Ligand SMILES: CCCCCCCCCCCCCCCCCC(=O)SCCNC(=O)CCNC(=O)[C@H](O)C(C)(C)COP(=O)(O)OP(=O)(O)OC[C@H]1O[C@@H](n2cnc3c(N)ncnc32)[C@H](O)[C@@H]1OP(=O)(O)O
């Protein structure tokens with residue numbers, strides 16, 4: 078394959094008005110850390126290549142599972158060999174080893190060990206954490222059942238305390254109570270944290286967590302009373318053995334209930350937690366983490382689509398003027414440039430929600446639960462909102478690559494099937510957004526009662542007759558104010574509707590359901606406001622040319638967000654039709670303004686080719702060579718004439734030939 082860089086891409090890089098390495102250093106916390114990231118990723122990529130790893134998309138499901146295990150083992154061992162302790166460095170390594178390739182061991186650390194560490198007492202941690210950390214116990218987080226996932230209070234699996242033996246009896250009483258979906262459960266895990274309804278002294282005490290061993294630690298055979306297996310093929314996520322688990326009166330010692338926040342004493346007496354929802358802590362942490370996962374996916378997809386659009390030439394703009402780079406079509410820019418903005422906006426939001434999570438967790442550790450409701454509302458809203466826009470964005474990128482986007486060679490299908498479950502797992506997005514709305518409505522009531530709100534919620538104090546002062550300059554404060562006004566208005570309006578329905582005697586649940594479409598909209602508007610504000614704040618920390626480019630990108634994010642939900646902004650007359658028309662024009666101006674920097678903006682993400690795993694998104698732009706090479710490696714090309722020809726095609730063809738003509742046929746027409 079040619080080693081030269083495609084001249085169109087070369088030219089794109091030369092015409093950028095800013096230095097993309099400045100942006101790369103922002104993303105990876107400076108030049109030194111960027112160098113270290115590159116060192117770690119290149120080392121892993123070279124070693125894995127020497128180990129003969131195959132392209133994920135070319136493997137069968139079973140092979141994907143096996144290779145993912147092999148790679149995950151390499152990931153952990155390489156971490157140890159290099160002495161990595163910084164979580165970002167571990168993340169860089171993980172990205173290079175398993176880029177969008179679901180691993181059966183992902184849940185071990187992120188959900189099993191982390192949830193255990195959050196919910197177990199000090200004594201329990203001393204006993205079990207070492208075994209988990211050295212992979213003697215390999216585990217997962219087992220909550221969802223066949224019949225219930227979203228409605229946790231509806232889970233049916235029971236953990237009944239038996240004071241005579243000081244044991245819990247874990248039992249799945251019905252088909253719908255069979256645990257279903259947990260990652261790594263089917264074939265890989267020997268242990269798990271199981272969520273079950275606690276029953277003691279005949280009292281139902283709600284969902285609690287239990288450490289349950291499901292397989293023998295040596296033979297790996299399922300233990301007595303345990304039926305466990307893989308759930309079968311899915312939309313994607315093939316490297317992961319998402320599993321089912323049926324517990325049939327399985328007994329575990331009393332000390333296996335995770336007892337940090339609530340306890341069962343030997344005689345069966347129940348000690349309540351300070352707050353029931355502390356039990357949900359593991360989910361909150363993962364939701365915060367998922368914002369980072371989806372932001373990475375859209376960043377990869379848009380890198381592929383923008384680079385490809387710079388080398389793909391098709392059609393003429395001026396008759397006779399020659400074929401142009403498809404990136405020069407306004408429609409292509411209209412599809413792709415907002416996705417670059419989404420990639421940066423969500424990356425920035427992922428950092429701030431992660432920092433916020435760490436801060437509030439530290440407070441919770443000290444017993445201060447004041448910010449828990451806000452953390453829940455924000456992590457749920459951002460997980461859902463970022464999940465949606467990143468999933469949609471990945472598909473926009475795939476479609477923008479035309480026919481080749483449909484090939485696995487583009488890397489885009491692999492990214493899509495890895496992004497879309499983020500809208501379902503760790504809380505179905507609509508269900509989560511309604512949790513965010515629940516918090517908003519509570520805050521609206523506080524406004525009505527004149528109570529103080531956290532500073533970030535002050536947008537709920539809406540000025541009803543307010544008109545936007547937005548003009549063609551698109552000043553930051555006016556754009557942000559538009560988002561504040563819209564988020565506040567929608568939340569207040571739906572809050573008033575709820576109040577009105579309840580005062581007419583409609584019960585609270587009915588009133589909630591009848592307004593839930595608007596409640597979702599309130600949650601989205603709040604989450605989008607958060608992204609717009611957070612992105613703006615970051616842009617203001619940049620200087621020089623980088624600031625100019627990133628301000629334009631931020632404006633594109635803010636303006637396209639308004640135009641995509643124009644009704645929300647115009648319904649109460651806040652934005653006039655003249656302002657809306659001005660925004661439509663300014664959006665097009667911003668596309669032209671950003672055009673010279675499109676490639677530099679995606680190059681700044683600094684994804685190695687092996688991470689993108691894409692014939693279309695290669696750094697050197699040699700896409701046709703790569704596509705052709707990929708085709709030649711198709712398993713169907715291993716033989717010139719396939720067995721299926723002799724077995725099915727030829728007999729079928731012959732069955733269609735008219736008897737007398739068949740005799741006259743020669744091998745060439
Ligand atoms: C940064 C760390 C990074 C870590 C690493 C990151 C790496 C990422 C790797 C990604 C890989 C991902 C792999 C995939 C993992 C999938 C795992 C799963 O799906 S596992 C399965 C995931 N499954 C799901 O996610 C299930 C989704 N369902 C649920 O979570 C619950 O059923 C519910 C929240 C919807 C309702 O619960 P219900 O008990 O009926 O509650 P009500 O509605 O009656 O409200 C009562 C009160 O509770 C409050 N509150 C609620 N939650 C929380 C919270 N977390 N907190 C605080 N508070 C909370 C609520 O605000 C309300 O307060 P108030 O207004 O009364 O004051």
Ligand SMILES: Cc1cc2nc3c(=O)[nH]c(=O)nc-3n(C[C@H](O)[C@H](O)[C@H](O)COP(=O)(O)OP(=O)(O)OC[C@H]3O[C@@H](n4cnc5c(N)ncnc54)[C@H](O)[C@@H]3O)c2cc1C
Pocket residue numbers: 184217218219220221224225226227228257258259260314319498501502503504505506507508511
């Ligand atoms: C790839 C993948 C990995 C997973 N990994 C794990 C894991 O490791 N451990 C684990 O325990 N689980 C896991 N899950 C399960 C996952 O957490 C659940 O599927 C998820 O929480 C959604 O629940 P559900 O399937 O019951 O959806 P449902 O709740 O049945 O959703 C169906 C529809 O009903 C709607 N709906 C439900 N309730 C409401 C409501 N109150 N208001 C409005 N609409 C509502 C939803 O919005 C959705 O449109 C995984 C799932 C997937 C796809």
